Amino acid sequence: MPHLRPFVSAVVRPIPITTREERIAELDRAGHNPFNIRGDKVSIDLLSDSGTGAVSTDQQAWAQRADERYAGADSWFRFRDAVRDLVPHEHVLPVHQGRAAERVLFGELLEPGSISLSNMHFDTTRANVERIGAEARDLPSPQLFDLTSDAPFKGDIDVDAARAVLNGPDGHRVGQIVVTITNNGGGGQPVSMANLAEISAVAREHRVPLVLDAARFAENAWLVTQRDPEYADWSPREVARRVFEFGDAVVASLKKDGLSHEGAFIAVHDPELADRCEVDIIATEGFRTYGGLTGHTLEHLAQGLREVLDPHYLADREHEAKFLADRLHAVGVETLRPTGLHAVYVNATPLVPHLEPKHLPDHAVTCALYREGGIRAAGGGLFLGTFDENNELLTAPPFELVRLALPRRVYDRSHMEYIAEVLAEIAKHPERVPGYRLTHNPEVLRHFRCRTEPIEP
Ligand SMILES: Cc1ncc(COP(=O)(O)O)c(C=O)c1O
Numbered sequence: 001m002p003h004l005r006p007f008v009s010a011v012v013r014p015i016p017i018t019t020r021e022e023r024i025a026e027l028d029r030a031g032h033n034p035f036n037i038r039g040d041k042v043s044i045d046l047l048s049d050s051g052t053g054a055v056s057t058d059q060q061a062w063a064q065r066a067d068e069r070y071a072g073a074d075s076w077f078r079f080r081d082a083v084r085d086l087v088p089h090e091h092v093l094p095v096h097q098g099r100a101a102e103r104v105l106f107g108e109l110l111e112p113g114s115i116s117l118s119n120m121h122f123d124t125t126r127a128n129v130e131r132i133g134a135e136a137r138d139l140p141s142p143q144l145f146d147l148t149s150d151a152p153f154k155g156d157i158d159v160d161a162a163r164a165v166l167n168g169p170d171g172h173r174v175g176q177i178v179v180t181i182t183n184n185g186g187g188g189q190p191v192s193m194a195n196l197a198e199i200s201a202v203a204r205e206h207r208v209p210l211v212l213d214a215a216r217f218a219e220n221a222w223l224v225t226q227r228d229p230e231y232a233d234w235s236p237r238e239v240a241r242r243v244f245e246f247g248d249a250v251v252a253s254l255k256k257d258g259l260s261h262e263g264a265f266i267a268v269h270d271p272e273l274a275d276r277c278e279v280d281i282i283a284t285e286g287f288r289t290y291g292g293l294t295g296h297t298l299e300h301l302a303q304g305l306r307e308v309l310d311p312h313y314l315a316d317r318e319h320e321a322k323f324l325a326d327r328l329h330a331v332g333v334e335t336l337r338p339t340g341l342h343a344v345y346v347n348a349t350p351l352v353p354h355l356e357p358k359h360l361p362d363h364a365v366t367c368a369l370y371r372e373g374g375i376r377a378a379g380g381g382l383f384l385g386t387f388d389e390n391n392e393l394l395t396a397p398p399f400e401l402v403r404l405a406l407p408r409r410v411y412d413r414s415h416m417e418y419i420a421e422v423l424a425e426i427a428k429h430p431e432r433v434p435g436y437r438l439t440h441n442p443e444v445l446r447h448f449r450c451r452t453e454p455i456e457p
Helices: 020-029 057-063 074-084 098-109 123-130 159-167 193-205 217-227 236-246 271-284 295-307 311-330 361-373 413-428
Strands: 091-095 115-118 135-138 174-180 210-213 249-253 264-268 343-347 393-395 401-405 436-440 451-454
Touching: 020 361, 057 295, 074 091, 074 295, 091 098, 091 271, 098 123, 098 174, 098 210, 098 249, 098 264, 098 271, 115 159, 123 135, 159 174, 159 193, 174 193, 193 210, 193 236, 210 236, 217 236, 217 311, 264 271, 311 343, 311 413, 361 401, 361 413, 361 436, 361 451
Parallel strands: 115 135, 115 174, 174 210, 210 249
Antiparallel strands: 091 264, 249 264, 343 401, 436 451
């Protein structure tokens, strides 16, 4: 049966249509950093899939029933029950977004000098480890670095490498193991059930807590049902529940698979740990039954968590990403394989072969996408590379990928076709894409705050 999108638009928002001249002026004003570009100058916004999705009519209907009482509101209990339907943890603590969950939980698990191991720390996750004075060490599966292979679970953590650290001289400093599902920094690739079982056994053996960074738990669950024959008969909800059982603790931004614009939770078994987190949350986020969230948002989230594991919705999400990737392949643009769900990652290296790593190829393609088509995306190189005091590239990023993040339930096929057409034009004349250099290089969270300029040929 042909694919049928399982929803229609109920409310629409016009998008800005701009001229090339306007976009060139805006890029200059923004220091050629997509994070500085004004939204009203962006036609297709693929900067992030976080908090950018469309809510459903049922979510809106529930929001009408929001209970905004300060403590013990009905909306809190509906939210808590929706989370508890997924996680086995006794203690569920709400916070306003994922990075707040990281700050609070990591503050309890790490101290200066600790090590955090991960398949890949997401940028804010890394920042929250490093702000404590701890070290964030990424141990991705070696398969991740082969951009062209179709290995199904490239998001895995390298369990042998984790074991080696734990058994080595630094072993006593490891304060937590974080498994990010799906592996956002690693191209949105999923983590397998076998890998989760293995790393959780290693963590238990070494008495180190295993933390799941579960921002895309539903998308990971879907990909497990699609790529692991052992789980082909499981529903995404059954897989998600099984995954959460592996975590001693969970931090989950709900701006992604909560299908909402804000919100996150921490879930833990240990009552003392929960107690310590609760004190921090009351002091910095809000009381333990709202954590900085309105009743309105708690209702969006409760209903979002009911909707997100619907196999029809998840199949559509996969279809949308695959549709875009296929269109790009058809015009000779390479993408990270296999295609995941939350984004399509364009491989900039073959697209602009005249640019060396020091010319920031992924950033150059990102800027070209905006200049030529009003499409906002983000490259990973500015985050993953390192630079010296003169802003020259010191170590090149492992790959030059441009992330085309797909907001949930927002864009349709015509938008995907447009993106492919703009990239096809760029691919036709790659020599017109100039290289870039950093002009302002903040020490932390560089990619959010830096400024760059094109290098005149
Ligand atoms: C894997 C992962 N962890 C944590 C976060 C942080 O979540 P938030 O944006 O809600 O602070 C993100 C956000 O994109 C993410 O992708």
